[in-house]
Amino acid sequence: MVNALSVEELSLHANGQTLLDNVSFELAMGERKGLIGASGCGKSLSASAICGLLRPPLFIASGRIILDGRNILDFTQKEWRAVRGRHIFQIFQSPGTALTLAMRIGPQLLEAAEIAGVKNSKRTVLKALHDVELDEAITEFFPYQLSGGMKQRVLIAMALILRPRILIADEPTTGLDVLTEFEILSSLNTMIEETGASLLFISHDLRVVRNVAQRTLVMHEGRIVEETQTDMLMQSSHQHSKSLAKAAASLVRSC
Amino acid sequence: MNNLSAKKLNSVYQFILILKKHSGLSIGIFILFAFAFISLSPLFITYIEPNKMDLLARLSPPSNEHILGTDHLGRDVLSRFVAAIPVSLGAALFAMMVILAIALPWGLVAGIIGGRVDAIMMRMADIIMAFPTLIFALAIIGFMGASLEASIIGVAAAWWPSNARMIRALVLAAKEREFVRAARLAGASHLRIIFRHIMPQILPPLTVIISLETASVLLALSSLSFLGIGAQPPTPEWGAMLNEARPFFTQALHMLLVPGLAVTLAVLGLNLVGEGLRHILDQREPYKW
């Protein structure tokens, strides 16, 4: 299988601290992979590094990130612009602040459609909104008029419009109720099946990952400690994977 | 004991590291020290008496006798430049102290008490801020009569409200910090909160404000002297020296360059220190596009 993305021995430092330590993993074409781990273990940092969105004091000390045979760490800003959006896109973890405050939702989604180069951008936007269960009327709204979950869904709609070849979703369903979560995950799944995109699905919640990804990476304190079938995590011999899996199981039971 | 001096050495070393990284700040500090040093130099070197006229040597260009030349009355420009340092910079520092003496308590009280007191105090500051600053200073000088003292008072009267506002903003930001809130909830007194919690927090940004504002006060005061309504001749003061140079500066360029460069460098020094400190305090980094 051809890899859409491969991260090779990536180390990331800040202020003399090692935040990511020799992280390596691959994402095959059309593959959906989960990335789980406790809070603060470095999941979002890995996502930022892959999208080239690190800023000082964070810096990459060593390693390579290969996208289509090219090391993205050598990209110029112009090369980056060419791949961002249509090729690789990230749904950020903090939907509350991610949208431009002074712009209505409509133009922000249309902008994505413009970048995606779709023909009927208006219809594409409306369809994406429909897919994430949002009313058309919110195109006239400013972000502050939306709830946290609605903003989250706008971001997912943006991903649906852009249809990137690689999508990184950083906890895209936190803050949503179970029903909406289910709807959104299925529309995400549909989009990915349609476009054949690869997905890196970041979460600390094993239940959600199980709905999306066949294989899962487990991260602990800046290292990838295990990669297995998602279903096999329960049987994992690895201590950190086990505790994550156990926590998920007890949550399911208590719900 | 040994430990202590090692600690001291360490902090000196760290200070040097900071200076190395922030070249603007080190240039600014160097300029200010140079001015301080030169202003003290009359203690060791004897200059020509700054007000001694030599009508035979009027407007003479730089020479061995007069390193920076003489002015239209044959006075030595170098010694007038040196004698002007305590006047020009001293006036600016004094004016800044007066401004702080009003603005600091004003901003602290308004910020900490808040509510109606805050509204009234800020409204009063707003009334003065509604006038263009230099024009308000001009009006005060107009009412007191032109003199260096009047210009200091005028500038202080016009400059304190904006400073009070900035200090209030710092206080408000400090007040919202977690531990200050906790202290307030625990019933600590206003004074205790001010000195134990708020002052240490606003001190670094306040240093930035002070050095930048002193720069602008120095500019204003020398402008007023230049207009002939600040320091009066024959007081050596850079703005006043430039004012006296006006009719002659095509014949004696040094009369234009020396006091002008003096003001510019002093203001530059203060601005560089302020900007440098601000840069150190502001740690956020933008995303690259």
Place this chain on the structure above:
Amino acid sequence: MIKYLLIRMASALPTLLGMTIVAFAIVSLAPGDPIEQELRAMGIVPTVEDLNALRAKYGLDKPFIYRYLDWMSRAVQFDFGTSIATGRTVINEISLHFPATFTLAISALFGTILISLTLGIAAVASNQNTASFLRALTVVLVSIPSFWLALILIYIFVFYFGWARLVGDGSLRDLVLPVITLSLGSGAALGRVVYERIRAEMCEDYVRLAIAKGVSPAKILLRHITPRIIGPLATAWTNALGGLLGGAVIVESIFGWPGLGQLILQAISQRDFPIIQAYLVFMGLGFFITSLIADIIVIITDPQLRRKNSHE
């Protein structure tokens, strides 16, 4: 919206009232009796009885509040008395010189906006080295006193090259050097504000999303960042107008520009109180009105405020 604007203006009234009290107080509390001074100027040495009679005639023996109300009632009809020095009415003198100062200040304001946008955006768009050069240039430009800059420009352009003239007749051509003098410093200072504002926005999450979407820098700046900073910048620019009006005094006196600056300097040296008072009131009023305009721009550009106001 309109209702909110009216409320905003009404809330400005106390400030306006305070301004007139301050303007009146500064002069009426001035040491030195204006009447005595006027008589001295005419060469009359008055007796105490004469003085008291004259004071009573001009109402100067009345309490402060009474004199203030009297002054206000005349001021709203643009009656600020007569100039002690020239004997002409104050409003006459002011309106004679006002257009020149207004032209100068507004031109300088446009210069300031232009320079600040150029410098600020250039600093944002440039690489590390150019950016630090621009920062250094900015600090130097901010530090040069306008009076010195003016003299240097005169030396270079008037005496050395002969491209400009010193004693002009108030034509547009004579405006060039004064406007450059005034706007270089404040343009640089505001260029830093523009740069800092944009940079602060560039640290925000929404810019990260726009970058991740693949939006070009120019579009990020124009579509995403501009609506957020235009209000604060409008405030900063109009605040700069205050500095320009003050700086105009200096520049007018150097370039011989026939504005209010010349008038006020003369008035200060002759202690011509009515002129000083009216000058303070007019400059304050002009500055006040532009600040109000800036406030309105802030309201219009902030969606959160805009919505709240249209629903009220």
